[in-house]
Amino acid sequence: PQCEALLASNLSSRVLLPNDPLYEPRVDSYYYGPGRLHPWCFFVPETTTEISTAIKALNAAAATKGTEYGWGIAVRSGGHMHPGSNNIINGVTIDLGNMNASWYNATTNLASLQPGGRWGDVYRNLHDKFNVTVTGGRAGDVGVGGFLLGGGISYHTGRNGFGCNTIINYEVVLANGSIINANKSSHPDLYKALKGGGFNFGIVTRFDVETLPAVDLAFGENLYGPEHIEAIVDALVDFTDTTSEESADHTFTVYQPGTMAFQQLVNTKGNLNTTAFEAFQTVPALDKSWERKSLADAAPVDKSDAGSSGLSYTFTTKNTRPILHHILAQFNNLSTTLSTKGKYTPILVLQPLPTYYGHLSQRNGGTVLGLDTLDSNAILHVIVVDAPEGGSDAIAVADAEIKRLMRDVQRFVEGEDGVVEWVYMNYADGSQNPLGSYGEGNLAFLERVAEVYDPEGWWQRMVPGGFRVAKARG
Numbered sequence: 001p002q003c004e005a006l007l008a009s010n011l012s013s014r015v016l017l018p019n020d021p022l023y024e025p026r027v028d029s030y031y032y033g034p035g036r037l038h039p040w041c042f043f044v045p046e047t048t049t050e051i052s053t054a055i056k057a058l059n060a061a062a063a064t065k066g067t068e069y070g071w072g073i074a075v076r077s078g079g080h081m082h083p084g085s086n087n088i089i090n091g092v093t094i095d096l097g098n099m100n101a102s103w104y105n106a107t108t109n110l111a112s113l114q115p116g117g118r119w120g121d122v123y124r125n126l127h128d129k130f131n132v133t134v135t136g137g138r139a140g141d142v143g144v145g146g147f148l149l150g151g152g153i154s155y156h157t158g159r160n161g162f163g164c165n166t167i168i169n170y171e172v173v174l175a176n177g178s179i180i181n182a183n184k185s186s187h188p189d190l191y192k193a194l195k196g197g198g199f200n201f202g203i204v205t206r207f208d209v210e211t212l213p214a215v216d217l218a219f220g221e222n223l224y225g226p227e228h229i230e231a232i233v234d235a236l237v238d239f240t241d242t243t244s245e246e247s248a249d250h251t252f253t254v255y256q257p258g259t260m261a262f263q264q265l266v267n268t269k270g271n272l273n274t275t276a277f278e279a280f281q282t283v284p285a286l287d288k289s290w291e292r293k294s295l296a297d298a299a300p301v302d303k304s305d306a307g308s309s310g311l312s313y314t315f316t317t318k319n320t321r322p323i324l325h326h327i328l329a330q331f332n333n334l335s336t337t338l339s340t341k342g343k344y345t346p347i348l349v350l351q352p353l354p355t356y357y358g359h360l361s362q363r364n365g366g367t368v369l370g371l372d373t374l375d376s377n378a379i380l381h382v383i384v385v386d387a388p389e390g391g392s393d394a395i396a397v398a399d400a401e402i403k404r405l406m407r408d409v410q411r412f413v414e415g416e417d418g419v420v421e422w423v424y425m426n427y428a429d430g431s432q433n434p435l436g437s438y439g440e441g442n443l444a445f446l447e448r449v450a451e452v453y454d455p456e457g458w459w460q461r462m463v464p465g466g467f468r469v470a471k472a473r474g
Helices: 002-007 023-028 048-064 119-132 144-149 188-193 227-240 320-340 354-358 392-415 440-453 458-462
Strands: 041-043 071-075 092-093 102-105 110-113 166-171 181-183 203-210 217-224 249-256 260-267 287-293 310-318 345-353 378-386
Touching: 002 041, 002 092, 023 041, 041 181, 048 092, 048 166, 048 203, 048 458, 071 320, 102 119, 110 119, 119 144, 144 203, 166 188, 181 188, 181 320, 188 440, 217 227, 227 249, 227 260, 227 320, 227 345, 227 378, 310 320, 310 392, 320 345, 320 392, 392 440
Parallel strands: 041 092, 071 092
Antiparallel strands: 102 110, 110 203, 166 181, 166 203, 217 260, 217 287, 249 260, 249 345, 310 378, 345 378
């Protein structure tokens, strides 16, 4: 009846049933294999009005047969979040992939982005047509909507804050199907809640964001042998402690035990003579690059692992050598253990989280991320384990080993007074609780906003995947 409700609302051209030739390609377009679920139908809108109509129709269907009958809704923009967060088996998946346009208003100096766009396409369009860019994702195939609703770490974060800090206005479809705009003067509570609050209040159909001149980046990639990881981590600790507010320099570390270490180096002002990366440059490298490159060219679309089975967990610690070296040792142990249990590819990503990111997170009305309380420079850790030939059993093995590592790290970090209670939504596993890590004040604020804009708790009941405010207290 749910798909029939959409068909009966003059939306038949936007509904993909399982026998539609476009249905399976939609399923296969999800990044992770376990996320390639088969909903009763896909709803693929092209306008905000169509989404409004659909939500009203699904509301009516839920009034007679809601979640107590075992069906729900999923909403997808790019499809990179953890499996199950943006697709569903028993229900309807609203796929925003055809709402992917971006355009620029020279009078306001704002770009408007639809949620189904991919950052690589956004950068290319804004660069080629208007010679501007925006504070967005670093990977070209990541979707606009989920990235911005979760916060959004960017090459430009050191100057502009998170991607969500550059949003001036949201166009939103609420649970009752009404369409509103949220900004500093209209619905300012919702405006703030959407900055890191994820998908809890409505479907954002347009983001109006600040722009920058499309200056070429100074862009480098250093590939090292894995034996140099400790020296690279030492350089990362020093970089995190010495980088300063309004910095144009950005870097992160990727480590795969026994295979390689990788450092991406970026100066967003195009300064090839920056001295911020000297410590990384002194480490012997297998290959190096350092050149000017447009953001459109620097945001590759990597489909090499698309369709694989993988896990992603994240946690944050203070930025100290003892903590990072302990985590390296434990991650090497994890890699060794997994190598005896099957074919796995474990990867550790380390990203600076200096205190001034917290200051910048208060731009344009602030966020709910909770980083304004960050009192020490920190490192954002991401553990990714891919099981290219494994099914659910292989994933369960990797999941148990990652959780064992995180428990050990937690004990060590507590002993080092290095705990930072912050979980970044965009990297989190579905079992983690990013909303709960934002602090009591921010969580209570999110609960109040949800009550105002969704008094019946429709999104909380009807959308089982992702991170729900209603579940953030455990």
